[in-house]
Amino acid sequence: MVRTPIARCAGKLAGCCVLAGVLVAGLLFPATATLGALSNKISDQVKDTLALMLNTDPPLxxxxxxxxxxPIAHLYDQYRVRTPPDRISPHMKTALLAIEDRRFYDHHGVDWLATLRAAARNNSSGSVQQGASTLTQQYVKNYLVHVLARTDKNAQRAAQEQSITRKLREARIAVGLETALSKDEILARYLDLVPFGSTIFGVAAAAQAYFDTTPDKLTLTQAATLAGMVNSPTALDPEARPDKAVERRNLVIDAMVADEKLPKDEAERHKSAPLGLSEPVRPLQTGCVGAGPSYGFFCSFLLEYLTEAGFDLDELKIGGYRVETTLDPKITEHAKKAVEAQAPKTTPGVANTMAVVRPGKDAHEVVALVANRDFGLKKEEFETQFDLPSGVENKFGTGSVYKVFTAAAALEKGFGIDTVVAAPNTHTSKVFKGGAASCPPTGEPNTYWYCLANHNDRYPPRMPLRQALATSPNTAFVILEEQTGLDAVVDMASRLGMRRTMATNIAGVAPDPKAAKELRVSQAEFYKANRNASFTLGPAPSSTLELANVAATIISGGVWCKPTPVRRIVDRDGKAVELKRPPCEQAVPEPLANALAVGLSEDSKGMGTAAFTARKAGWKRPMMGKTGTTEEYKSAAYLGATPDYAGAVQVFNDSTSPKGICVGAGPPRLCAEGNIYGGTVPAATWFDTMTKVHADLPEKPLPQVEDRYRHGDARMRAPVDAGPAPSTTSAPPTS
Incomplete structure (x- = not known):
């Protein structure tokens, strides 16, 4: 049957009437109706959605x-910053309303005239294409898609389906919003919510990304550009499609003229202006890569710390928190320059890492975490995302720095820092196993006693413990390990700060029940079970940050605190957020820690292993320190502290080639034999940083030593004091 024009018109009118009836029945409530009255007339689904919209904030x-x-880093899933209405440029509000909803202040959530016109057009086409949505309806749709259905693709599709049912539900919610919120609140919420790009949401983020400004300072042309984008952020992207963006911007400006918000002659001037985008257009990067080369390692440690404290990473990305950290930018700058001065970032196979901690009895604040590598994704540019300064990333060990734990265990056993200890040129332990076939057999199959020699034969045969700490004879500390007990030394390492390190296996990762036998247990369990005397010589993987925290524990009177990167956290409303923090502990008695600090004070002077480097740096103030070098020169370390700051440096092979590290002319390099020592690159990095850090600080003395910890108790003196007086002048620096 052929339909006449009159019949077609009647059909359109009937369709319009049906739709209008549905809309009026569902929507035409008095503007003054309360939310409670409205709730009686709308479905449970609409009520629930409306309640969520009124009480659930968008991701921030x-x-x-x-x-x-x-600011040093930003974490987000949707780059959005909450902006109060009075911090949004009037140009932005005017431009948006001119192009999207010129009757915004006249309707009550639904524009009936526009809706009926759109219904007629949709009816003639046989589908729902023309929306005629008000700004409030657009807000509803965007909220459903980008907030409530943010992680649910099916729900997102449902929120955007082209159907009368969806439009009706959207319109009902819009009317509900208009009874609960003011027009200005809705407008501000809309501008905080809508996308302006794939990751850019809200006017504050858009102002920064496209024009490097804030929303209150948007010019008319900038505001018109952004207002034009909300219609289709991808198709009207001003960077990717500048011609389309200009065309749309000028359409917005014309709409402002039509609304009598802008004189026509002024409009022409704005229409001829360039887009004026930032170069390059760049939203703030999310995550720790965005923190940059100097702060990325600290940021990575921070995220690990927060997740351990109970934060969910996804919640951090949407929660709108402000995390004030302990990072000191000046100290970080000094440390970053120092690690790169000693080992440039382009040095193949040689990582130089440093951690600086502020000591204290209430907290150990991490103020710097750096490496000569940059934090990032570009491996070819010597970037990495391995946590070089904070993780257990030095797989070759600290060397003689671990003698600190043996000394601490000896002090607890009854030794003093002036107790004389034996330091023969060679020693064969009949207590510990673990030697090579060249050592005497124990009598068990393929098992040998532990035998070792000092680095050279110029050590005196006996010396005070403090001199042994400064000059580092290996035999002296293996003998001390025998006298104090290996279990006590291993436990002391954990007590003073190597807790995460000691919980990993001898490969520096979490124990794996499916791996080889020695990798199934922690380092602490491995060394105790195998009675391996090499523990005091530091051959196992270690964390630079934990070494720094050991120094902080000692200089803090023996108080261990978990190293923290957080000073305080507030939520999106400015309320403080409490973190789960383990309490600080008195790891060792304060008099013991004080004696250990003084016992370690000779390393930077006299014949100490770091004395040459300290003098070269012009260092004169009191401090504690200890160098370390591993047997095959694949790594070296330095630990040091003043009452103001504690720090540690580890230099290690971070390549896939198991070679030693050579120093000399030019930057350090991998080589067949190796000749690095803790007193070279590691100590130089430490002193380079700390001379600058302490430049304006008053000099503070080390603590006093109680007699018990100076001379030891009587039962520890007799066996080692007999014989010729020990030399105090011929200790060769080696470590």
Missing amino acids: MTTVTDSGGA
Whole structure:
């Protein structure tokens, strides 16, 4: 049957009437109706959605700052910053309403005239294509898609389906919003919510990304560009499609003229202006890569710390928190320059890492975590995302730095820092196993006693413990390990700060029940079970940060605190967020820690293993320190502290080639034999950093030593004091 024009018109009118009837029945409530009255007339689904919209905030970016409040990193799933209405440019509001909803202040959530016109057009086409949505309806749709259905693709599709049912539900919610919120609140919420790109949400993020400004300072042309984008952020992307963006911007400006918000002659001037985008257009990067080469390692440690404290990483990306950290930008700058001065970032196979901790009895604040590598994704540019300064990443060990734990265990056993200890040129332990076939057999199959020699034969045969710490004869500390007990030394390492390190296996990763036998247990369990005397010589993987925290524990009177990167956290409303922090512990008695600090004070002077480097740096103030070098020169370390700051440096082979590290002319390098020592690159890095860090600080003395910890108790003196007086002048620096 052929339909006449009159019949077609009647059909359209009938369709319009049906739709209008449905809309009026569902929507035409008095503007003054309360939310409670409205709830009686709408479905449970609409009521639930409306309640969620009124009480669920959209995802907001979390900002990480340094100790002074300057942003260093941003975490987000949707780059969005909440913006109060009075912090949005009037140009932005005017432009948006001109192009999207010129009757915004006249309707009550649904524009009936526009809806009926759209219904007629949709009816004639046989589908729902023309929306005529008000700004409030657009807000509803965007909220459903980008907030409530943010992680649910099916729900997102349902929120955007082209159907009368969806439009009706959307319109009902819009009317409900208009009874609960003011027009200005809805407008501000809309501008905080809508996308302006794939990851850019809200006007504040868009202002920064496209124009490097804030929303209150948007010019008319900038505001018109952004207002035009909300129609289709991808198709109207001003960077990718500048011609389309200009065309749409000018359409917005014309709409402002039509609304009598802008004189026509002024409009022409704005229409001829360039887009004026930032170069390059760049939203703030999310995650620790965005923190940059100097702060990325600290950021990575921070995220690990927060997740251990109970934060969910996804919640951090949407929660809108402000995390004020302990990072000191000046100390970080000094440390970053120092690690790269000693080993440039392009040095193949040689990582130089440093951690600096502020000591204290209430907290150990991490102020710097750096490496000569940059934190990032570009491996070819010597970037990495391995946690070089904080993780257990030095797989070759600290060397003689671990003698600190043997000395601490000996002090606890009854020794003093002036107790004389034996230091023969060679020693064969009949207590510990673990030697090679060249050592005497124990009588058990393929098992040998532990035998070793000093680095050279110029050590005196006996010396005070403090001299042994400064000059580092290996035999002296294996003998001390025998006298104090290996279990006590291993436990002391954990007590003073190597807790995460000691919980890993001898490969520096979590124990694996499916791996080889020695990898199934922690380092602590491995060394105790195997009665391996090499523990005091530091051959196993270790963390630079934990070494620094050991120094902080000692200089803090023996108080261990978990190293923290957080000073305080506030939520999106400015309320403080409490973190789960393990309490600080008195790891060793304060008099013992004080004696150990003084016992370690000779390393930077006289014949100490770091004395040459300290003098070269002009270092004169009191400090404690200890060098370390591993047997095959694949790594070396330095630990040191003053009452103000504790720090540690580890230099290690980070390549896939198991070679030693050579120093001399030019940067350090991998080589067949190796000749690095803790007193070279590691100590130089430490002193280079700390001379600058302490430049304006008053000099502070080390603590006093109680007599018990100076001379030891009587039962520890007799066996080692007999014989010729020990030399105090011929200790060769080796470590």
